[in-house]
Amino acid sequence: MKRRLVKVAIWGFGAMGSGMAKMILKKEGFDIVGVSDLYDGYVGKSIFEILSLENPFEHDVLIEKNIERILKEEKPDVVLLATDSFTRKAYEKIKFIIENKCNVISTAEEMAYPYAKEPDLSKEMNRLAKENGVTILGTGVNPGMMMDLLAVCISGVMENVEDMKISRVNSLSPFGPTVMEEQGVGLSLKEFNDKLKNDEISGHVGFIESTYMIAKALGLEVTDFEQSMSPIVTNVDRKSPYGFAKAGDVAGVDMRSFAKLSNNTKIDMVHPQQIEPEMEGTHTGDYIKIKGTPEINLSNVPEVEGGIGTIAICVNMIPHVINSKPGLKTMIDLPVPRAIMGDVRNLIDEE
Amino acid sequence: MKRRLVKVAIWGFGAMGSGMAKMILKKEGFDIVGVSDLYDGYVGKSIFEILSLENPFEHDVLIEKNIERILKEEKPDVVLLATDSFTRKAYEKIKFIIENKCNVISTAEEMAYPYAKEPDLSKEMNRLAKENGVTILGTGVNPGMMMDLLAVCISGVMENVEDMKISRVNSLSPFGPTVMEEQGVGLSLKEFNDKLKNDEISGHVGFIESTYMIAKALGLEVTDFEQSMSPIVTNVDRKSPYGFAKAGDVAGVDMRSFAKLSNNTKIDMVHPQQIEPEMEGTHTGDYIKIKGTPEINLSNVPEVEGGIGTIAICVNMIPHVINSKPGLKTMIDLPVPRAIMGDVRNLIDEE
Numbered sequence: 001m002k003r004r005l006v007k008v009a010i011w012g013f014g015a016m017g018s019g020m021a022k023m024i025l026k027k028e029g030f031d032i033v034g035v036s037d038l039y040d041g042y043v044g045k046s047i048f049e050i051l052s053l054e055n056p057f058e059h060d061v062l063i064e065k066n067i068e069r070i071l072k073e074e075k076p077d078v079v080l081l082a083t084d085s086f087t088r089k090a091y092e093k094i095k096f097i098i099e100n101k102c103n104v105i106s107t108a109e110e111m112a113y114p115y116a117k118e119p120d121l122s123k124e125m126n127r128l129a130k131e132n133g134v135t136i137l138g139t140g141v142n143p144g145m146m147m148d149l150l151a152v153c154i155s156g157v158m159e160n161v162e163d164m165k166i167s168r169v170n171s172l173s174p175f176g177p178t179v180m181e182e183q184g185v186g187l188s189l190k191e192f193n194d195k196l197k198n199d200e201i202s203g204h205v206g207f208i209e210s211t212y213m214i215a216k217a218l219g220l221e222v223t224d225f226e227q228s229m230s231p232i233v234t235n236v237d238r239k240s241p242y243g244f245a246k247a248g249d250v251a252g253v254d255m256r257s258f259a260k261l262s263n264n265t266k267i268d269m270v271h272p273q274q275i276e277p278e279m280e281g282t283h284t285g286d287y288i289k290i291k292g293t294p295e296i297n298l299s300n301v302p303e304v305e306g307g308i309g310t311i312a313i314c315v316n317m318i319p320h321v322i323n324s325k326p327g328l329k330t331m332i333d334l335p336v337p338r339a340i341m342g343d344v345r346n347l348i349d350e351e
Numbered sequence: 352m353k354r355r356l357v358k359v360a361i362w363g364f365g366a367m368g369s370g371m372a373k374m375i376l377k378k379e380g381f382d383i384v385g386v387s388d389l390y391d392g393y394v395g396k397s398i399f400e401i402l403s404l405e406n407p408f409e410h411d412v413l414i415e416k417n418i419e420r421i422l423k424e425e426k427p428d429v430v431l432l433a434t435d436s437f438t439r440k441a442y443e444k445i446k447f448i449i450e451n452k453c454n455v456i457s458t459a460e461e462m463a464y465p466y467a468k469e470p471d472l473s474k475e476m477n478r479l480a481k482e483n484g485v486t487i488l489g490t491g492v493n494p495g496m497m498m499d500l501l502a503v504c505i506s507g508v509m510e511n512v513e514d515m516k517i518s519r520v521n522s523l524s525p526f527g528p529t530v531m532e533e534q535g536v537g538l539s540l541k542e543f544n545d546k547l548k549n550d551e552i553s554g555h556v557g558f559i560e561s562t563y564m565i566a567k568a569l570g571l572e573v574t575d576f577e578q579s580m581s582p583i584v585t586n587v588d589r590k591s592p593y594g595f596a597k598a599g600d601v602a603g604v605d606m607r608s609f610a611k612l613s614n615n616t617k618i619d620m621v622h623p624q625q626i627e628p629e630m631e632g633t634h635t636g637d638y639i640k641i642k643g644t645p646e647i648n649l650s651n652v653p654e655v656e657g658g659i660g661t662i663a664i665c666v667n668m669i670p671h672v673i674n675s676k677p678g679l680k681t682m683i684d685l686p687v688p689r690a691i692m693g694d695v696r697n698l699i700d701e702e
Binding site for chain 2: 023026141145146149150152153154155156157158159160161217218219220262263265292293294296297298299300301302304305308309311312313315316317331332333334335336337338339340341342343344346347
């Protein structure tokens with residue numbers, strides 16, 4: 001006898017949420033039982049119309065403004081929550097999902113290791129999840145894999161870990177207008193610095209989460225953490241589908257962080273994000289260098305692209321989240337991630 | 352209140368077992384409660400004398416010929432079993448350990464995914480482990496990480512996995528006389544081919560285990576598997592601490608495997624093992640290339656050395672094995688591996 005389909009709901013139908021829907025539609029054993037989004041142009045429309053894809057199900061999926069009916073009537077196994085970057089902003093939504101006895105996977109960067117910035121909310125989420133018998137996970141390509149979990153995983157073959165230097169050199173070219181604005185692409189240096197002062201450049205959210213996740217995995221504490229953000233000024237005109245920076249202006253942000261752990265281990269992170277890095281000879285890639293025994297010199301060139309990677313890991317973690325003991329989990333608590341290539345139903349534990 | 356020390360016993364005090372003891376002695380929160388080895392020159396001797404290391408415990412650790420007293424009287428939390436390469440050979444020892452209610456971590460290459468070659472024994476081990484409330488894990492640097500788990504882990508950011516090509520170019524130079532003999536180092540081509548015909552060249556044990564582990568993780572079946580072994584003939588005289596191959600003779604073995612999965616995905620593995628590869632311009636490294644969305648092009652250069660890596664991962668998996676639900680587990684069932692850098696007691700679940 002075949003198991004029933006794995007019921008997924010998606011909250012937030014932007015680039016991430018709609019990308020997850022598209023990925024799920026290519027996989028076996030899933031059912032999308034509901035999608036919620038606030039955008040008036042979407043509400044009431046079929047996701048298949050919006051995605052220009054054929055409907056493989058026996059039911060339509062119309063976008064609803066409110067998630068409540070979906071949670072209460074469709075009883076999804078898991079909700080993919082793709083709406084926020086910050087734990088505090090996602091919190092009420094997560095609470096509502098778990099109080100309706102659904103597991104949740106959040107794309108919010110801070111949720112990849114919420115204990116770093118929101119220890120009290122994290123404890124509360126953990127308590128609520130256990131009380132309701134469900135699991136909460138935050139994940140993404142970064143934080144979630146390229147600058148943290150991958151380093152944790154490879155450290156498994158090390159007798160001794162000394163300093164880590166983790167770099168992710170990526171391109172912002174595939175991203176849309178929101179990202180261009182958040183990262184200051186196309187601004188003059190003066191405009192960038194003014195916005196920076198007013199906290200209007202978001203840069204990368206995740207260094208502190210990645211650092212705390214690694215420290216926790218190694219069994220250490222973070223004793224010092226600081227990060228910096230500076231403009232990447234281009235020497236040539238650079239143009240991407242949604243961005244333009246003329247020579248002398250800002251093509252992106254260079255983010256760095258420096259942390260010290262309780263045994264004096266240092267974790268440094270470097271993450272320059274810009275449009276068209278190749279135009280000035282910068283090649284994208286993910287790099288993990290770990291001093292210790294043995295030395296690690298891991299690289300993935302070119303980078304794993306942010307959008308695809310986040311979409312994939314959120315969907316791929318669904319079976320692990322369903323199978324997990326209840327509570328607020330992070331990537332270091334669950335089994336190693338993996339691509340779902342067969343019928344997802346076979347990956348769900350019987351118990 | 353601090354937890355009690357994590358009690359470890361080691362069965363087999365060769366290069367792996369003694370290396371694990373040395374690593375454990377550098378970590379906090381462990382106690383080595385017993386070591387067993389058959390070698391008469393060791394029996395009755397203190398491991399601290401053999402290792403020329405100071406004894407940090409309040410008791411000595413004398414090597415015993417028989418593990419029985421250690422299991423029954425010392426009641427270790429886990430036994431590190433470093434005696435065999437093959438499941439069938441390790442089986443009776445594993446059975447004896449688990450019937451004494453101890454968890455076990457085996458270095459036997461086949462135990463990294465015993466379902467590949469010994470499905471019946473695996474089911475029996477799983478049954479016995481559950482019956483006795485303990486966990487069995489096989490691991491090592493390869494199989495166990497570099498040609499399997501690392502590929503599984505990075506596939507977590509992939510929407511779609513097509514073909515995989517996994518290579519490990521390593522050096523046999525750090526290894527001793529046994530490895531030189533098993534790998535045919537120093538033989539003439541004729542001698543090598545004669546031994547190959549008589550199954551006297553062991554080569555790398557692990558391709559089938561790595562392939563089945565990856566397939567299982569992706570939710571697919573292996574439909575075809577074959578492997579080959581051929582001599583690496585050197586053009587120059589090569590000398591390592593325990594090996595010598597003169598020009599025209601064999602410096603190692605080139606192993607390859609080819610597998611097809613149920614959805615036609617191919618997994619190819621390449622693993623040339625030789626002494627002094629740099630003498631002919633070969634540089635060591637671990638490489639994982641995965642076609643799909645997105646493409647993966649992961650490398651770690653130079654290789655993670657086999658001995659250290661296996662020692663480290665066996666010790667580092669101790670908390671995961673103690674925390675696991677009972678049964679025969681593999682690396683894809685347990686949380687992501689990681690280096691133990693803090694007090695191991697903090698990594699043991701309270702429950």
